[in-house]
Amino acid sequence: MPLADPAHPLAAVTHAAPYAYYRRLAEGPPLRFDAQLDCWLATGMAGVRAVLEHPDCRVRPVSQPVPDTLAGTPCGAIFMELVRMNDGERHAVPKQVLAQALGQVDLARLQAQTLQMASDHVPASAAQLNDALFQLPLFAMADLLGFAPAQWPALAARTRDFVACLSPLSNVAQLAGAQEAADALLQGFSRLLREVDALPGSLLAAIVTEAEAPGWHAAGSLLANLVGLLSQTCEATAGMLGNAIVALRTQPALHAQMRAAPQSWPAILREVSRHDPAIHNTRRYTAEDVDIDGVRVAAGQMIVVVLASACHDAGAHAEPDVLQRPGSPMLATPGFGHGRHGCPGQSIAHAIAAACMQAWADGLEGLPLAWTYRPSLNARIPIFSQGARS
Template sequence: MPLADPTDPFSAVTHAAPYDYYRRLADGPPLRFEAQLDGWLATGMAGVQAVLAHPACRVRPPGQGVPHKLAGTPCGAIFAELVRMNDGERHAGPKQVLARALGQVDLARLHARTLHLAQEQLPGSATRLNDALFELPLFVMADLLGFAPAQWPLLAVWTRDFVACLSPLSNGAQLAGAQAAAEALLQRFTVLLWEGEVLPGSLLDDIVAGARQAGWHASGGVLANLVGLLSQTCDATAGLLGNAIVALRTQADFLPRLRAAPQLWPAMLREVSRQDPSIHNTRRYTVEDVEFNGVCVPAGQMIVVVLASAGHTEAGFGHGRHACPGQAIAHVIATACLQAWAEGLERMPLAWGYLPSLNARIPVFCAGGIA
């Protein structure tokens, strides 16, 4: 029986084959009201870019900087400081500091280091692979920041627990786990920052120096955004890696071509980011009436920005004020992991579905036939 099409952009995220649906969205108007969602859809490259670039389209609903369920909690305190979750002057400086420090990471060294770590942790089963998709990128970020290897596994567990507070699908137990994880992460970063353990030349060192220069003194804000670097890495990079593994399984010509010309790995990853991206949508909220090519969106409306309908590598990493500063790092991490794992994975029988999510497409593998 043919697979029924997704009915909305949220169910499309974990649908087995959502891209015809996204193409149809892109062929329609760049901006439309969807009564079913009580909100607007921005689609295709034109709609996505117009909304993400518009100064009156903000990342949070007006007057609700922190979601109600997180107000007054450790997760809420972090959320309130994240550059990703805020607009405006107060966050412009911190945003620049983070982007500059991430931009200074030595990508060749990062690649060599990730390759080494990934080779040490070859996933020998579907279960190990599911864990490794999350762990390797987080271990690499923890390493970049200057944490000792003994600390990486717990940091990865806490980060995965913490990101549950960002998903509307999380239940009470997951939210409670996220709060405990938020406290643990803040504590670890506090120790790293204030007890003289900042490794000279590490990413953390660059961020601290940049913050000092920029006059960004609020230590709570620095700590929160360091946690933010781990949480931004978590789902998005696991999705990129996982979707690339799916591409290697489903597109038989990829691996032979890569074997013959290993320099094509980065191009293959860019192609995956375009064809089967890990982040499918993001949301914006209008703070005043906004007009796009004759369509008026009143103040106080939600717009679901359907990144996956843009059909473009760059769109999957956002655009405008909140564009992802970690794109190059994520691609290098995923490239190196795949180079380390591809041959072993080729022989592993795998089937897959997707982790429940309204915006991130992350495969979850199980032992099964070669799809």
């Protein structure tokens, strides 16, 4: 029996089979008010692009740059500096510096090093897999930044604790853990920054060099955005990896194809990110009255930008339900955002995840896996358990 549709786009994120629903959302008006969620929805390629490109659609409400639960805390201090959470001047220079430094990363070397790392950590059970989805991408980023291997496990654990502050679903204990983690991460990056001269060729050294020309010297802002690189990697890359493992399970021919052409992993991961994206939505807040294609949204409104509906927009992709195979022209990946806040870490995420999949695919083949999804309002991250999928 077909599953009932998700009740709304936030419920679709963790629904077992949400993509026919997303496709129908894309067929409707690009911008509409949702009475149930009491906010606006931007859907389909047109709605998503229009809102993400609009200068008055901001990442935070003008009156509340930091959520009340974080104001005056270590997490709040990081949050208020993140490029991801700012617009205008506070966004432009740090974003340019990060994008330039991330753009210089030697992806072939990153992939080779992560392949080595992932080959040393092939998950042998569902529980190990659940941990590895988060750990390996964070180990790879920690390595790239310049941290020593002995520091990676603590950094990965602290990053997972820290990202709890970004979810409205976190409880009091998780929020307290996030504050401790924020302090520890800031201290870790402060120490690393003091050693940056001894880390030539690291991503940290590239960021420090790139920051000199535009004069981005604010230590708090730099530190916060370094933490941001780990936090942006954490859940999204775990989701992409998990969804790629789901693709191997649900598309029986894929495994043999990838075994025959492992160099196609980055390309197929781009398509997994379109077909079963890790990040299903993001939010924008109108700073002024906004008119998009004749629809007026008053200042101060929230818009849920349904990225996953753009990924399954039949007007943009000929067969949105089909995972295009290696060799087919790969489609656009709205799952990485668009416009001035679009993800600068996309190629890095693909290189890391490609290495993990290459290292793990064969070993995972014999493991009986079932899955559900971690509770989340925006990230689709499988939780695996031992057993056959029902």
